[in-house]
Amino acid sequence: QKEVEQDPGPLSVPEGAIVSLNCTYSNSAFQYFMWYRQYSRKGPELLMYTYSSGNKEDGRFTAQVDKSSKYISLFIRDSQPSDSATYLCAMTSQLMTTDSWGKFQFGAGTQVVVTP
Amino acid sequence: DAGVIQSPRHEVTEMGQEVTLRCKPISGHNSLFWYRQTMMRGLELLIYFNNNVPIDDSGMPEDRFSAKMPNASFSTLKIQPSEPRDSAVYFCASSSWGLPVFGPGTRLLVL
Numbered sequence: 001q002k003e004v005e006q007d008p009g010p011l012s013v014p015e016g017a018i019v020s021l022n023c024t025y026s027n028s029a030f031q032y033f034m035w036y037r038q039y040s041r042k043g044p045e046l047l048m049y050t051y052s053s054g055n056k057e058d059g060r061f062t063a064q065v066d067k068s069s070k071y072i073s074l075f076i077r078d079s080q081p082s083d084s085a086t087y088l089c090a091m092t093s094q095l096m097t098t099d100s101w102g103k104f105q106f107g108a109g110t111q112v113v114v115t116p
Numbered sequence: 117d118a119g120v121i122q123s124p125r126h127e128v129t130e131m132g133q134e135v136t137l138r139c140k141p142i143s144g145h146n147s148l149f150w151y152r153q154t155m156m157r158g159l160e161l162l163i164y165f166n167n168n169v170p171i172d173d174s175g176m177p178e179d180r181f182s183a184k185m186p187n188a189s190f191s192t193l194k195i196q197p198s199e200p201r202d203s204a205v206y207f208c209a210s211s212s213w214g215l216p217v218f219g220p221g222t223r224l225l226v227l
Contacts, residue, residue: 034215043120043207043218044159088159095214103172104216106159 003027006089006107015116019076023089023107026070030091032102033065035074038086038109047087048074079114086111118142120219122208128225134196137222140189141210149216150183150193151207159207165191198226 006023013019021035031052036044048063050056050072056063064073072091076083088109092102121140129135141148150162163173165185173183180199185191195202203226209216 036218041221041223043209043220045218046215049215103161103164108158 001026004089004091004105004107007110008108010111010113012113012115013079015079015081015114017079017114019074019079019083019112019114021074021076021087021089021110021112023072023091024070025072025091025105027091027093027105028067028070029093030105032092032095033063033072034090034104035061035063036088036090036106038088040085044088076112079112081114081116084112084114120208120210120217122206122219122222124222125220126223126225128227129198130227131199132197133226134194135198135202135224135226137193137195137206137208137224139191139193139208139219141191141208142212142217143189145210145212145217146188147211147213147216148185148191149207149209149211150191151209151218152204153207153221154204162193162206195224198224200226202226 004025033050035048037047038044050063053065053067060077062075086109089107090104092104094102123138148165153159162175163183164171168185183193205221207221209218
């Protein structure tokens with residue numbers, strides 16, 4: 001079983017709809033949770049970053065973490081065709097310090113298509 | 117800020133040939149990662165450098181793969197000899213004690 005599970009999609013939604021993405025994980029040591037967006041033939045770019053449980057909002061994007069359920073979500077409101085991309089969740093037990101680091105575990109990525 | 121720079125962007129080679137991928141991290145970043153992305157396996161960490169020193173190379177598939185970081189502004193990933201199953205997109209990422217910033221990737225096709 002993979003440490004991080006993510007449905008690969010594709011997820012197709014009409015413009016203006018809410019996009020709901022999620023990942024589940026098995027390692028209870030994970031504390032830092034990230035969402036990356038990857039456009040076709042580009043590198044992943046950091047979209048949202050959350051520490052521990054709770055919600056974080058940035059414009060049209062909301063990230064939620066439920067550590068008790070080992071479940072994280074990303075919501076995109078008022079979706080636009082420019083949001084069409086693959087969204088990867090990532091998580092780690094710790095960020096880098098001078099003498100230790102936590103390896104990032106990535107989900108498989110969910111392909112999102114927003115149709116005009 | 118130019119971001120992470122990778123070269124070449126595309127590489128097509130024949131099985132058995134040596135392939136060298138290059139990366140210039142963001143200036144001031146002290147950590148560098150090499151990742152490989154395929155449809156089947158997703159994004160996999162190959163090796164991680166901190167202050168030019170390899171810290172974790174447990175993801176390097178086999179002895180055919182090697183990576184070096186001779187200085188803070190340059191790293192290479194070499195595959196010798198290359199095989200068709202090495203076909204993938206290879207990403208270099210760098211960070212400054214935080215979250216990786218990815219380069220545009222090198223798309224490798226081994227025939």
